[in-house]
Amino acid sequence: xxxxxxxxxxxxxxxxxxxxxLFPIYWMLINSFKPSTDILKYPPTFxxxxxxxxxxxxxxxxxxxxxxxxxxxxxxxxxxxxxxLFSSLAAYAFAKIDFPAKNAIFMLFLSSMMIPxxxxxxxxxxxxxxxxxxxxxxxxxxxxxxGNAFSVFFMRxxxxxxxxxxxxxxxxxxxxxxxxxxxxxxxxxxxxxxxLGLLRAVQVWNDFMWPLIVINSENLRTVPLAxxxxxxxxxSVDWGGLxxxxxxxxxxxxxxxxxxxxxxxxxxxxxAFK
Amino acid sequence: MSARRKKNIITGYLFIAPAALxxxxxxxxxxxxxxxxxxxxxxxxxxxxxxxxxxxxxxxxDPLFYNAIKVTLQYIIYHIPASLILAFLMAxxxxxxxxxxxGFFRAVYVLPWITTPxxxxxxxxxxxxxxxxxxxxIARGVGFDLQPVFxxxxxxxxxxxxxxxxxxxxxxxxxFVAGLGxxxxxxxxxxxxxxxSSFQRLMRITIPLMKPTFMxxxxxxxxxxxxxxxxxxxxxxxxxxxxxxxxxxxxYTNAFKYFKMGYAAALSVLLFIVLMIATFIQYKFFxxxxxxxxxx
Numbered sequence: 001x002x003x004x005x006x007x008x009x010x011x012x013x014x015x016x017x018x019x020x021x022l023f024p025i026y027w028m029l030i031n032s033f034k035p036s037t038d039i040l041k042y043p044p045t046f047x048x049x050x051x052x053x054x055x056x057x058x059x060x061x062x063x064x065x066x067x068x069x070x071x072x073x074x075x076x077x078x079x080x081x082x083x084x085l086f087s088s089l090a091a092y093a094f095a096k097i098d099f100p101a102k103n104a105i106f107m108l109f110l111s112s113m114m115i116p117x118x119x120x121x122x123x124x125x126x127x128x129x130x131x132x133x134x135x136x137x138x139x140x141x142x143x144x145x146x147g148n149a150f151s152v153f154f155m156r157x158x159x160x161x162x163x164x165x166x167x168x169x170x171x172x173x174x175x176x177x178x179x180x181x182x183x184x185x186x187x188x189x190x191x192x193x194x195x196l197g198l199l200r201a202v203q204v205w206n207d208f209m210w211p212l213i214v215i216n217s218e219n220l221r222t223v224p225l226a227x228x229x230x231x232x233x234x235x236s237v238d239w240g241g242l243x244x245x246x247x248x249x250x251x252x253x254x255x256x257x258x259x260x261x262x263x264x265x266x267x268x269x270x271x272a273f274k
Numbered sequence: 275m276s277a278r279r280k281k282n283i284i285t286g287y288l289f290i291a292p293a294a295l296x297x298x299x300x301x302x303x304x305x306x307x308x309x310x311x312x313x314x315x316x317x318x319x320x321x322x323x324x325x326x327x328x329x330x331x332x333x334x335x336d337p338l339f340y341n342a343i344k345v346t347l348q349y350i351i352y353h354i355p356a357s358l359i360l361a362f363l364m365a366x367x368x369x370x371x372x373x374x375x376x377g378f379f380r381a382v383y384v385l386p387w388i389t390t391p392x393x394x395x396x397x398x399x400x401x402x403x404x405x406x407x408x409x410x411x412i413a414r415g416v417g418f419d420l421q422p423v424f425x426x427x428x429x430x431x432x433x434x435x436x437x438x439x440x441x442x443x444x445x446x447x448x449x450f451v452a453g454l455g456x457x458x459x460x461x462x463x464x465x466x467x468x469x470x471s472s473f474q475r476l477m478r479i480t481i482p483l484m485k486p487t488f489m490x491x492x493x494x495x496x497x498x499x500x501x502x503x504x505x506x507x508x509x510x511x512x513x514x515x516x517x518x519x520x521x522x523x524x525x526y527t528n529a530f531k532y533f534k535m536g537y538a539a540a541l542s543v544l545l546f547i548v549l550m551i552a553t554f555i556q557y558k559f560f561x562x563x564x565x566x567x568x569x570x
Contacts, residue, residue, distance in 0.1 A: 010371035018382045090293035099286030119546045123304035146296020177285040208392045246393045269452035
């Protein structure tokens with residue numbers, strides 16, 4: 001009996017937390033379907049009295065969403081591609097190739113993880129300015145294109161688990177290092193790469209401060225930056241429009257999450273223990 | 275030197291070259307530049323002048339500097355303990371409390387972590403509005419009007435802390451779930467045979483063995499807390515007054531609103547020192563797991 005009661009209480013706790021986790025997203029969704037005046041009405045309604053798509057029509061035509069999505073997708077894909085490529089190349093070298101000062105260089109890589117983003121923010125901005133790249137998509141891509149220490153660290157751990165015998169056998173057969181990397185090791189590490197790539201993609205897509213600093217023109221804005229600068233300009237916001245824009249902005253992430261939640265959830269544990 | 279070794283050396287350096295170059299140009303050189311810039315007066319347009327320690331002196335005489343530290347510390351106190359305790363309870367419930375739907379709950383709890391913080395800030399602005407917000411509607415329904423709470427000076431930072439909890443609880447839960455998975459189950463079996471109650475097992479086995487995981491979560495949240503920006507920007511834009519002008523916000527304002535680049539660089543250096551101490555403590559605690567095991 002006591003066991004049963006505690007079981008019910010635990011389920012109740014789980015359900016309450018789940019409701020809290022989902023409620024803001026639900027609220028955003030239903031308010032995007034309410035007429036703007038209904039949002040400001042008190043008491044608020046949990047299910048719209050009047051369903052309307054007017055917000056979507058207005059918001060979609062108000063700005064060039066396809067342009068913002070294009071910017072976000074280009075930036076995210078480029079960063080993830082570069083980061084995966086260069087990080088795993090370096091990771092492979094650290095894991096499987098012997099060269100002088102390897103451990104010292106690897107320690108140097110690791111030490112860069114201790115430098116917080118806030119410390120390098122200003123010089124990075126100055127470097128971008130001096131390269132004449134401010135207000136370009138390249139400014140959002142280049143600083144993150146060559147990989148980061150965490151990705152190197154993550155992939156190196158994975159490559160270490162590939163038996164050296166496989167690599168040696170390929171070497172004896174006259175396989176070049178780049179082919180061993182691209183045709184043997186990369187296919188074996190698909191799962192690890194997907195985990196890491198998705199984590200990176202979410203981080204880049206959600207980044208707000210860096211685009212805010214380096215981008216000025218409206219047609220170069222990423223989705224989060226566009227929503228913030230266009231739909232939340234002052235305190236007297238059009239909530240219907242803002243919630244609709246938020247829905248449009250979060251939709252790709254929600255779809256991505258539903259499709260790849262196992263990989264994304266795995267990446268959390270990996271970030272702490274790998 | 276054999277031809278094979280020579281080839282290995284060249285390949286190795288070629289493979290690490292792009293990543294190393296990226297780290298050098300976009301992390302290590304900027305770090306050095308931050309230190310150099312902190313000794314200059316530079317407003318982006320005119321030439322820079324060397325002013326020695328003056329930027330640091332300015333910081334220590336700037337009431338906004340102390341305000342930013344105060345606000346950031348408040349934020350840390352508000353959310354880290356509560357967030358980690360809740361996440362730990364969630365992890366316990368998910369791992370050992372329930373069997374059915376555990377995968378579903380896990381996914382639901384992690385979902386907020388992948389959402390865009392700046393958008394989340396706006397959604398919570400709507401939820402937490404004093405007059406037509408739904409949270410206050412529910413609170414009034416149970417006989418507790420939150421309007422006076424919303425008007426206090428401490429509420430803005432508390433609400434940012436709460437929203438941050440909403441985003442990160444599931445993330446921390448997953449870290450704790452992984453930590454719980456690392457505890458050998460033989461310990462529990464042995465304790466069960468010896469007649470230990472489930473509460474005793476929690477206090478004597480789970481919590482002591484989870485200490486490193488707690489420390490890890492604590493330090494990473496601490497480092498993250500000093501860099502809170504999106505929520506402060508989206509929910510209150512620094513106000514009311516300077517109540518949500520966190521350290522990162524102060525730095526951002528000085529650098530990109532007033533273009534006091536030298537002063538902002540000095541603020542970065544000061545933060546860097548604090549974070550290095552925090553990181554040092556982290557690595558001291560995790561010297562075995564984190565550095566020696568993986569680096570060598």
